[in-house]
Amino acid sequence: MNDTRKASFDLLRGKIPPMILRIAFPTTLALLTNSLFHVADALFLSKLGTNESAAVGVTFALQVLFQAIGYTCGTGGGSLVSRYLGKGEHEPASQVARAAFLLAISLGFLITGIGQLFLMQLLPLLGAREDIYPYAIQYLRVFLWSAPAVCSSFTLSQLLRSEGLASFGMYGLVVANSVNILLDPLFIFHFGLGLRGAAFSTLISQWLGCIILILVYLTKNSKIKLFSTSMKTSYQRIPQILLAGLPSLLRQGLICVATVMLNHGAAEVGVSAVAAMSVVNRIFLLTYSFSAGIGQGMMSLIGYNSGAHQWMRVRRALSFAVIFTSLGMLLISLPILQFAPQIVAFFRPESAVVSFGSIALRALMLVLFVHGITTPCSMALQALGKPLAASLVACGRQGLFFLPLITWLPQRFGASSVILVQPLADLGSWLFALPFLIYLFRWLGRQARSEEPASP
Numbered sequence: 001m002n003d004t005r006k007a008s009f010d011l012l013r014g015k016i017p018p019m020i021l022r023i024a025f026p027t028t029l030a031l032l033t034n035s036l037f038h039v040a041d042a043l044f045l046s047k048l049g050t051n052e053s054a055a056v057g058v059t060f061a062l063q064v065l066f067q068a069i070g071y072t073c074g075t076g077g078g079s080l081v082s083r084y085l086g087k088g089e090h091e092p093a094s095q096v097a098r099a100a101f102l103l104a105i106s107l108g109f110l111i112t113g114i115g116q117l118f119l120m121q122l123l124p125l126l127g128a129r130e131d132i133y134p135y136a137i138q139y140l141r142v143f144l145w146s147a148p149a150v151c152s153s154f155t156l157s158q159l160l161r162s163e164g165l166a167s168f169g170m171y172g173l174v175v176a177n178s179v180n181i182l183l184d185p186l187f188i189f190h191f192g193l194g195l196r197g198a199a200f201s202t203l204i205s206q207w208l209g210c211i212i213l214i215l216v217y218l219t220k221n222s223k224i225k226l227f228s229t230s231m232k233t234s235y236q237r238i239p240q241i242l243l244a245g246l247p248s249l250l251r252q253g254l255i256c257v258a259t260v261m262l263n264h265g266a267a268e269v270g271v272s273a274v275a276a277m278s279v280v281n282r283i284f285l286l287t288y289s290f291s292a293g294i295g296q297g298m299m300s301l302i303g304y305n306s307g308a309h310q311w312m313r314v315r316r317a318l319s320f321a322v323i324f325t326s327l328g329m330l331l332i333s334l335p336i337l338q339f340a341p342q343i344v345a346f347f348r349p350e351s352a353v354v355s356f357g358s359i360a361l362r363a364l365m366l367v368l369f370v371h372g373i374t375t376p377c378s379m380a381l382q383a384l385g386k387p388l389a390a391s392l393v394a395c396g397r398q399g400l401f402f403l404p405l406i407t408w409l410p411q412r413f414g415a416s417s418v419i420l421v422q423p424l425a426d427l428g429s430w431l432f433a434l435p436f437l438i439y440l441f442r443w444l445g446r447q448a449r450s451e452e453p454a455s456p
Contacts, residue, residue: 016316020297026170027161028293033177035286040181041198042282044188046347052195053348055135057278058128061259066147068252070154073104076245078162079303079383085163085223086307094225097159099237101226104155108148115144127260135195142199149206156213161300163223168216176209247382247390254398261406272350276357279347284364287332291371294325295379302383311447318380326372333368336361363423370430377437393436396429
């Protein structure tokens with residue numbers, strides 16, 4: 001049995017916990033290496049100075065934006081692909097995948113062009129202080145050209161995961177981020193390129209990863225025919241992809257907005273606070289990789305089994321993801337709570353950065369467990385083809401709670417209270433997601449008993 005046929009069989013017949021973990025492992029590894037690249041970037045750039053760290057910190061919102069586009073196209077396309085493949089319909093699945101890839105790379109080039117033309121107008125929007133403009137410009141002039149590669153890589157990785165080939169989807173991201181980490185010190189210090197060296201290492205490695213993922217399709221490992229002359233029917237799939245990917249757009253896109261607003265709030269405290277929040281955001285992204293990886297592993301299984309009307313397997317997959325992710329996030333948070341000052345000092349030893357950053361990091365870790373509910377709930381709704389409900393849950397943290405809090409809290413309690421915005425938003429989104437999760441479990445129970453597909 002070849003890899004693609006075995007993947008289909010396992011998704012519909014294999015034991016659920018090992019199946020989710022088997023898909024989640026390469027996905028989580030890919031996300032971890034991506035997060036480690038951001039952490040390593042922050043570590044290397046910290047050797048250059050606080051201004052350099054702050055400059056790259058404010059550009060972190062753009063990195064999140066690139067990934068948001070990739071996730072939107074990839075999970076939107078992937079949720080459709082897995083359901084089509086669950087029904088045995090390969091040609092519609094291929095049309096969706098082609099459209100998702102073309103949409104991602106086109107949007108990536110569009111961002112590059114707009115960013116290069118309006119760079120000076122972009123910097124204040126990102127929350128950059130004028131004293132770090134020269135540093136941010138050095139970095140962004142090169143870094144922006146990586147946008148098409150990052151958007152495409154995340155899309156292709158999600159599409160491969162959606163047909164059960166998560167290990168193939170991992171290759172490009174892991175190689176790209178590993179090469180990036182290796183090239184960083186070489187370009188930054190050995191060649192003496194500083195910030196531009198960090199940007200060049202990102203540019204080279206991300207395009208390398210994108211090419212590797214494209215080669216997976218060219219070597220016939222996938223059921224999907226990514227390249228075909230019948231492109232017209234593929235373009236017509238774009239509205240479907242955008243609707244299905246709406247929860248990912250809100251989930252990741254609002255992180256981008258929140259990062260920018262957090263930069264503005266931290267800038268009111270000072271450049272040390274901007275540098276501190278840059279470190280904290282990267283560490284949080286590293287921890288969040290666990291819940292995102294488990295959630296995406298769950299999505300593949302739910303998509304396939306809902307397409308085949310295997311509702312009890314869908315319910316069991318969601319149950320396992322919620323319990324396993326909640327416990328995992330709780331265990332991850334404990335050592336970080338204990339050693340928060342040492343972790344922040346590892347990146348920036350200045351007392352002001354450590355003081356501000358360790359409080360912010362501990363506040364986030366206290367509520368890290370909530371992502372064991374919010375992430376699987378939103379992703380399960382998305383995998384079941386319920387984009388509106390999934391979008392409501394997805395935008396809870398950053399949209400319904402973060403945006404009002406970041407506006408009101410610093411005005412009421414002072415600029416330093418920006419530290420509490422993200423943790424309070426996490427708690428609010430957790431309470432908001434609980435009713436959706438309870439209703440979803442009940443609906444899946446009814447579906448399993450009746451074996452009649454319907455919409456919740």
